[in-house]
Amino acid sequence: MSLEALFIIPQEGDTDLESIIERELGGVAAFNSPAQPKTLEWAWMTYWPESTLP
Amino acid sequence: MGLTKKLHITISHDEADSYYRHSERLQEYLRQEAGTELFAQYCFLSDKTDAPSVLREVEAVIRAADPRTSPAASIARSNESTTEFFVSLDLDAMDALHFPFRFVLDRELLRAGEVNEPQQFLGQDAYETLGHLAVKLARANPRIVRLVYETPGLLFPPGDKRRAQKDTDKSGFDFGRGPTALDSHVAWLVTDHHGYDYAKQWTPWQWQISHACLNAFTHSETHYVMDNTAPLPPWLLKAVDTHATPDTDSPGPMCFAARSTAIDWFALAKDHPEELVLSQWFEPAPTVQQIEKALRAAQARSAEVDLWVMCGPLQNLAGPLT
Numbered sequence: 358m359s360l361e362a363l364f365i366i367p368q369e370g371d372t373d374l375e376s377i378i379e380r381e382l383g384g385v386a387a388f389n390s391p392a393q394p395k396t397l398e399w400a401w402m403t404y405w406p407e408s409t410l411p
Numbered sequence: 412m413g414l415t416k417k418l419h420i421t422i423s424h425d426e427a428d429s430y431y432r433h434s435e436r437l438q439e440y441l442r443q444e445a446g447t448e449l450f451a452q453y454c455f456l457s458d459k460t461d462a463p464s465v466l467r468e469v470e471a472v473i474r475a476a477d478p479r480t481s482p483a484a485s486i487a488r489s490n491e492s493t494t495e496f497f498v499s500l501d502l503d504a505m506d507a508l509h510f511p512f513r514f515v516l517d518r519e520l521l522r523a524g525e526v527n528e529p530q531q532f533l534g535q536d537a538y539e540t541l542g543h544l545a546v547k548l549a550r551a552n553p554r555i556v557r558l559v560y561e562t563p564g565l566l567f568p569p570g571d572k573r574r575a576q577k578d579t580d581k582s583g584f585d586f587g588r589g590p591t592a593l594d595s596h597v598a599w600l601v602t603d604h605h606g607y608d609y610a611k612q613w614t615p616w617q618w619q620i621s622h623a624c625l626n627a628f629t630h631s632e633t634h635y636v637m638d639n640t641a642p643l644p645p646w647l648l649k650a651v652d653t654h655a656t657p658d659t660d661s662p663g664p665m666c667f668a669a670r671s672t673a674i675d676w677f678a679l680a681k682d683h684p685e686e687l688v689l690s691q692w693f694e695p696a697p698t699v700q701q702i703e704k705a706l707r708a709a710q711a712r713s714a715e716v717d718l719w720v721m722c723g724p725l726q727n728l729a730g731p732l733t
Contacts, residue, residue, distance in 0.1 A: 358676060359721045360691045360702055361668075366715040374712055381705035382697040 586610040586618070593622050601662050613664050620724035621664030628657045628667075637667060644686055650674055658721055666722040672710075676720060677703045688725060 367374040583589040587602025587610050597618055602610045610618075620642055627641035634653045641648060643666060654674055655667035677699075680687045689699045697705070702718075709716045 358680070358687055358689050359723065360676075360689060360699060361719040361721055363702060363706060364717040364719065365709045367709075368713050371712055371714065374709060374714055377708050377712075378705045381701055381708050383701050 584615055584618070586615075593618060596622055596625070600659055605662060609662075617664040617724045621666055624666040625657050625659065628655075641666070644683070646683065647679075647687065650679055655722075661721055661723075664724055666724055668719070668721050670717060670719045672706070672717050676718065677706075 365374070365378060584591050584593050586607055587594050587598035588607060597610055624637065624641045624643065627637045627639075628635050629638065630636075635656045636653055637643075637648060637651065637655050639645070639648060651667065651669055651674060654669045656669070658665035658668035661668075676687075676689060680689045691697070691699060691702070706716055706718060
């Protein structure tokens with residue numbers, strides 16, 4: 358089982374969650390497309406890059 | 412409401428073989444949907460396509476449609492004074508963006524009272540999705556329609572149009588070069604695109620398991636179901652229930668993909684340590700333990716959380732094929 362991506366939509370107004378998640382993930386930044394600015398209204402997503410099998 | 416939707420699609424990808432796979436399937440779908448309101452204009456760019464004239468032609472077509480639209484753009488555009496939308500899809504970003512796209516759309520449709528429960532109707536692939544958008548969202552309000560078109564997130568697994576054939580002869584399997592239905596599947600999935608040696612990274616057993624799982628899927632109007640012919644442990648079949656989908660987008664043998672935290676994979680892995688191993692493939696990436704902690708932290712703060720997983724056949728995951 359390969360864990361591919363984690364998607365999180367914070368509760369409205371929860372501005373602390375992002376830093377909590379990044380800390381729990383050991384400093385791995387949340388992935389966001391440069392074309393889609395990160396806002397808390399959108400699904401906040403951590404997606405590990407180079408998502409191909411070895 | 413009678414919205415007239417005009418969808419301009421630019422697709423770019425830096426991998427020519429994937430681009431051909433996607434273009435073939437997209438064209439097939441668009442032909443089928445020609446009678447809908449959806450008008451799609453599509454073109455393809457590839458770093459590995461040595462055809463500057465084609466690229467110039469593509470650019471000319473796009474610019475003729477709208478001078479402000481750049482074929483290199485990967486962000487959706489919409490002209491808010493009309494109901495005409497310009498969408499640029501970047502295949503490299505699609506996999507990453509598809510899920511939030513569906514997730515947010517479901518939420519917005521629920522809030523708007525357009526639906527009573529989370530929908531699966533967006534389709535298992537971009538082609539189904541485009542068709543559903545054209546037909547079902549015609550009744551949705553403009554805000555939702557704009558939300559859809561402003562989100563360049565579509566995914567390209569094959570849906571159920573590429574159901575694997577039943578294989579009656581496994582003796583001649585040769586990783587995509589042999590005569591069997593399994594060969595046909597493996598050739599389509601990887602060998603034709605990545606080569607014979609690439610396909611041989613995995614064992615015949617792994618390919619057989621993944622092929623049998625693919626054959627075990629049936630699709631109802633709203634979701635996929637994997638029946639008990641899938642060579643997976645009964646507890647795993649029960650756990651995934653209606654949450655699994657065929658995974659033939661990954662370039663390797665896969666049993667299924669799942670995108671729901673209705674399944675607690677971390678708990679299942681602890682309950683079945685001999686049969687289910689959680690891993691992640693990438694570097695740099697968080698550890699499994701870190702991912703679980705992040706997920707639990709988000710859940711503790713009442714966030715909406717989902718985890719996307721792929722299941723592949725490893726030793727001891729499934730019994731021998733019968």
